[in-house]
Amino acid sequence: MLKLEEILNKYFGYSEFRPGQKEVIEKVLDGQDVIALLPTGMGKSLCYQLPGYIFNKPVLIISPLLSLMQDQVDQMKQFKEKRVVALNSFLNPAQKRAVLHYLHEFRFIFISPEMLLQEQVQQKLNAMELSLIVVDEAHCISQWGFDFRPDYLRIGQVIGKENRPPILALTATATQKVLGDIESYMEMRNPYKFIHSVDRPNIHLGKLMFQGREDKIDWILDHVTKSAGPGIIYTQSRSKTESLSQRLLQAEIPCAAYHGGMDPLDRQFIQQQFIDGSLEWIVATNAFGMGVHKQNVRQVIHESLPSNMANYMQEFGRAGRDGEDSLAVLLYAEGDEELAKFVGIDDYPVDAHVDSYLSYRARQELPISMVHNGEISETAFRVLDYWMHQLHPAEVKQRLTSMKIEKMRAVEEVMDLIDTNACMREKLVHYFGQELESKPTDCCQCCGIEYQSIVQPRVKKDLAAYELNWKKRLEKLLLGIS
Ligand SMILES: [Zn+2]
Numbered sequence: 001m002l003k004l005e006e007i008l009n010k011y012f013g014y015s016e017f018r019p020g021q022k023e024v025i026e027k028v029l030d031g032q033d034v035i036a037l038l039p040t041g042m043g044k045s046l047c048y049q050l051p052g053y054i055f056n057k058p059v060l061i062i063s064p065l066l067s068l069m070q071d072q073v074d075q076m077k078q079f080k081e082k083r084v085v086a087l088n089s090f091l092n093p094a095q096k097r098a099v100l101h102y103l104h105e106f107r108f109i110f111i112s113p114e115m116l117l118q119e120q121v122q123q124k125l126n127a128m129e130l131s132l133i134v135v136d137e138a139h140c141i142s143q144w145g146f147d148f149r150p151d152y153l154r155i156g157q158v159i160g161k162e163n164r165p166p167i168l169a170l171t172a173t174a175t176q177k178v179l180g181d182i183e184s185y186m187e188m189r190n191p192y193k194f195i196h197s198v199d200r201p202n203i204h205l206g207k208l209m210f211q212g213r214e215d216k217i218d219w220i221l222d223h224v225t226k227s228a229g230p231g232i233i234y235t236q237s238r239s240k241t242e243s244l245s246q247r248l249l250q251a252e253i254p255c256a257a258y259h260g261g262m263d264p265l266d267r268q269f270i271q272q273q274f275i276d277g278s279l280e281w282i283v284a285t286n287a288f289g290m291g292v293h294k295q296n297v298r299q300v301i302h303e304s305l306p307s308n309m310a311n312y313m314q315e316f317g318r319a320g321r322d323g324e325d326s327l328a329v330l331l332y333a334e335g336d337e338e339l340a341k342f343v344g345i346d347d348y349p350v351d352a353h354v355d356s357y358l359s360y361r362a363r364q365e366l367p368i369s370m371v372h373n374g375e376i377s378e379t380a381f382r383v384l385d386y387w388m389h390q391l392h393p394a395e396v397k398q399r400l401t402s403m404k405i406e407k408m409r410a411v412e413e414v415m416d417l418i419d420t421n422a423c424m425r426e427k428l429v430h431y432f433g434q435e436l437e438s439k440p441t442d443c444c445q446c447c448g449i450e451y452q453s454i455v456q457p458r459v460k461k462d463l464a465a466y467e468l469n470w471k472k473r474l475e476k477l478l479l480g481i482s
Contacts (some may be wrong), residue, residue, distance in 0.1 A: 004050070011053050011264040012079075020194050021277045024163040025050055028132060028168055033191035035138070035169045035182055037400045039198060040317050044074065044170045047167055048134045052107050055131030057165075061110045062155060063136045064088065064119070066291050067268075069110045076108065083107035087115050097220065113151040116158060121429065135186060137290070138169035139310065142181035156187040167191075172200055173313045176433040184216075198313065198432045204322045204454045205331040205424045205444035207417070214333045216303055223329075227253055228282040228456040231299035234306070236343050238285060245283040252460070254280045260287035286311060297456055300359055302330045307339040308410035309417075309431045325442075327454045332418045344407040349375050349384040351397050357388055423447050 005021060006016050015026075023037045026046045038044045052059045063069040069086045077083045083106045085099055088217075101107060103124055114119055130287070135141070140153045159167070169182050183191055190417070210216050218235065235241055241257035248255045256270045256279055275294050282288060302320045306312035319327030355377050360367040367385065370376045376384070387396045395434045413431070417424055424444040429436045442449045 006048075006068055007050060007053060011050070012046065016436070018046075020196050021046055021050075024168070024194050027192045027194075028166060029054065031166050033167045033188040034194065035171075035179060035188070035191045036194045036197070037171055037179070038196050039176055040172045040321055042172075042196065044136075044172070047170065048132060048168055049076070049108070051132055053201070053206050057129050057131035058104065059108050059132045059134060060110060060125070061134040061136055062116060064111060064113070064140045064292050065111050065137075066112065067271075068137070069112065071293065073110055073297060084110070085122065086110040088112045089115070100124050100413055113155055117151055117154055124159060132165050133159060133167045135167065135169045137171060138182045138186075139171040139174045139178050141185050142178040146276065147249075153185055156185045159186070172317065173432070175310065175431065178310070197434055197437065199425060199429050199434075199436060200317060200320065201331070201438075201440040202323055202442070203316060203326045203328050204449055205316075205428075205443045206327060206449055206451060207424065207445045208329060208331050210331065210333040210419070213333045213336075216333050217244065218452060219250055219331065220244070221247060221305065222299060223451075224248065224253055224281060224456055224458070227299070227451070228458045229299060230274065230277065230297050231281050231301065232287075232288065232292065232315075232318060233281060233283045233301045233303055234286060235283060235302075236285065236304040236339065240303070241283045241285055245281075248281060248283065255283060257283040260285060260289045266393060275396075276442075280353065286315065289315060291320050293317065293321075294318075297321070298324075298326050300326075300328045301394075303327075305330075305332065305336045305411065305414055305418075307340055307344045308413075309413050309428065312417075313428060313432075319337070325454050327451060330417065330452075337415050340411045340414070341408050344411060345404050347380055348404065349376065349380045349400055351400070352359055352383055353380070353390070354393050354396050354400070357384060358393060383474075421446055 001423055004025060005016070008017065019042070020036065020038050021043055024038075028051050036044070036047060038047075038099070042130055048059055048061065061072075066088050070090070071110060072085045073084050077251045079259075085097055085108070087096070087105045087109060088104075091099060100120065111121070116125075135155065141155070148312065167186055169186060169188070171178075172183070174182065179193070179195075182188070186378070208219065210219065224231070224233075235244060238259040238261050241259050245255050245257040254272060256273065258267060258270050262270075265416070269287075270279070270282070271292055274282050275292065297319045301314040304313070306315060316328035319328055353370070356370060356375060357367045360369060367383065367388070371378050373380045375388070384396070389398055391399060417427055420427055423436075423439065423446055425447075426436045439447060442454055
């Protein structure tokens, strides 16, 4: 049999593994369940792609986001892998039937949790032999499962405990609690855990305190006109993304707003412009980021408080994937925590929804009509519906209350980061149950940080000169004039 390094070279063109990869792959090949925490940019996907070339049976990859899934499929196709497919709601019924018919022929099958739960899909999967089940972005089980996409919590039940291939759960950020949730909800069998440090030493952590909200905007405008991107500004609301990006455009900064309420095509277009460098900044809600593979993001600014530490880590972690120095700045104005708490529980089922759900049932109407009648949002209904199937109504109410309290507490934890005079990096790493091994220079606001030594001054693109240059090149090309 070929050595792992030879396979790595043959299929991926690398001569050596990155930290953790080989260890994880060896355990997977041994048939063991594995949880791997590898930070962004450490080559998580290789951990299942390489085994896929050794096994003679398909690898099933459960992936949370359609865009992420599509991106991974495209990347693999670029690397000449033809036997890869994504089973998701992008397929029309005829395409879906065809994919299902030939499913066993594929080497890599990407699937959304919602699709996995469909009976037709389960029947097909049960009839075939899989070599490995991968749960990508596995922290979503815990982070999203309870209050956003309960289908995540059902994955373990669907896969079952007996007669199944090994499970590989991959994540870039997970606390001890989340690691525990992954293990129990996926019904993993004594998994081997590879936990890499969550610290990203090339991202320098700033924070700034302001009196009023408008002061934050003034700082942003000043900062982004002087320092170089590309960068992402995270803010809370959809309307805020629009208004802030307008202000930046007026200051002649090429930028665009991005949020979940936009047309998917528009979103894809903006994402692409950001990736190819025609946009310097994106002003976004937390809908932006996952599946966006841009290596050279230099700055991430939080105009508003993130809703919890894990989100904060993931959001600023989109900077510096190329390993180069990058800046993350957390802005705070008095009262921001109240806003963050409000946003956290805004789209959330309440006790009255539980009562309404029961009366729909009593009238033998489908509770989903609550959504159609505008009583509740679809997201909130999914959460409610999941818990109504799991618990008694009184328990559901209790559960909703405790989840709300939990969300408030999560915001308070982020506030610790604002209030502290101690090292922010240390605080973040401790939050994930780890120890910080060493601090980089310009570590954080509390240890001492010079923004100017981390980010380059902005070079304003002279659009007129750029155009002239372009015309000259075209003339030279077409007419031989130089
Ligand atoms: Zn520090």
